[in-house]
Amino acid sequence: MPIRSSVRLEETMASMLPPRDSMLYDGWLLRFTRGVSRNPNSVWPLYPGSDPIEDRVRFCEQQYADRGLACSFRLTKGDDQDAIADILSQRGYVVHNPNQVLTRTISESDGDVDSVNMDTWLETLNRIDPEMTDEAIEMKRGPLSRITLPAWYGLLSHGDEPCTYGRAVRKGSLFQLAELWTSPTLRNRGLGTRLIHGLLRIGLEAGATTAFMPVSVTNEGAWRLYSRLGFEEAYAFRYMIRPA
Ligand SMILES: CC(C)(COP(=O)(O)OP(=O)(O)OC[C@H]1O[C@@H](n2cnc3c(N)ncnc32)[C@H](O)[C@@H]1OP(=O)(O)O)[C@@H](O)C(=O)NCCC(=O)NCCS
Structure with a gap:
């Protein structure tokens, strides 16, 4: 690219x-x-x-x-x-x-995912993801509540309980997937794949043609999954920080 x-x-x-x-x-x-x-x-x-x-x-x-x-x-x-x-x-x-930022053309997708409002999504994260403490949720709420572009908050359930989450934002033809997560005990059963297909379908129906997402270079599992789903490397970015 x-x-x-x-x-x-x-x-x-x-x-x-x-x-x-x-x-x-x-x-x-x-x-x-x-x-x-x-x-x-x-x-x-x-x-x-x-x-x-x-x-x-x-x-x-x-x-x-x-x-x-x-x-x-x-x-x-x-x-x-x-x-x-x-x-x-x-x-x-x-x-x-x-x-790395990975991209993929969205041509067709028949996935399905529950789309909820931001507050319900954050409450669910707080309940099912141990890392999403009250404090982490409040920090997340600020930037998310300032998003003015079309945004979707997705959940998938195993039985009655949500166990997989992710969100997406669209700007014109571009569609970002972000914060994908599956409960550790339910990984490697296809839930992440279903979530991505569901979000891609939402993007396609909303008029997006290119999906993208950043992924940490050390996150080998996520990288493998996204590659299998057709995402390809577009470019790299990194932060430079000054240690305290
Ligand atoms: C990345 C993540 C969301 C994937 O979720 P998941 O529900 O495990 O995803 P899937 O089950 O669809 O795919 C994972 C693997 O299981 C395999 N799989 C899918 N269905 C399967 C089944 N029925 N039986 C066995 N394996 C299966 C997939 O092929 C995939 O293998 P691969 O890594 O070799 O491609 C999850 O690992 C996670 O929450 N990680 C921590 C948070 C994170 O890093 N998020 C990504 C930020 S960019």
Whole structure:
């Protein structure tokens, strides 16, 4: 996939999880949100700018410091991105959580999934996923409640109890799948596959033609599943953070 497309997908992902506050500075998007999630709380250097990179980095660091937030950067690949990475390394930043964005054409899908509202979805996560503590749910609620694009919250049940969840957002022809999870005791029975097919069908019916999702490079199980379902690597991104 050409690099232009990675910028388009990065723009799309930025609008699919709105931060609490944001600012554009010389081609870079600064996203500010309190919490542990890097996505809505990091600098996304989307476009080439005119000021020296080091000056822009210092500006960003000051903006985050003024808000009492840690400054981190989300980088893809390419000349300017590699130059930014070099400067960040010199300033003590290290790579954190490398991801690949996978894409796939949505041509047909006959899956089915229960689509619920955001509050019901969050309540369900809180009940079935031990990692979704009250605090984690409240942190998630902020960015999710700011989404203004069409969004769907999917659940699948085993018996009467939901055991698989995931969500999706559409921007024009692009459809992002996110936060897919199956209860550990019910994995490897096809529930994740059903969930993805169900969400893809929703996207197709809503007019989307390309599905995409980021996946951590260390998440081999998810990677294998998505590859089997026809998702292919489009581009890589990683965060650069400064250890405390
Ligand atoms: C990724 C995840 C959602 C997959 O859910 P799942 O319900 O286990 O998914 P499936 O059962 O459809 O597929 C998993 C594997 O089981 C296999 N499988 C599907 N049906 C099966 C069956 N009836 N019998 C045996 N194996 C089966 C699939 O072929 C797949 O194998 P593969 O990995 O070699 O492709 C789940 O592992 C998970 O919640 N992981 C933690 C959260 C996470 O990492 N989410 C992804 C973030 S990007």
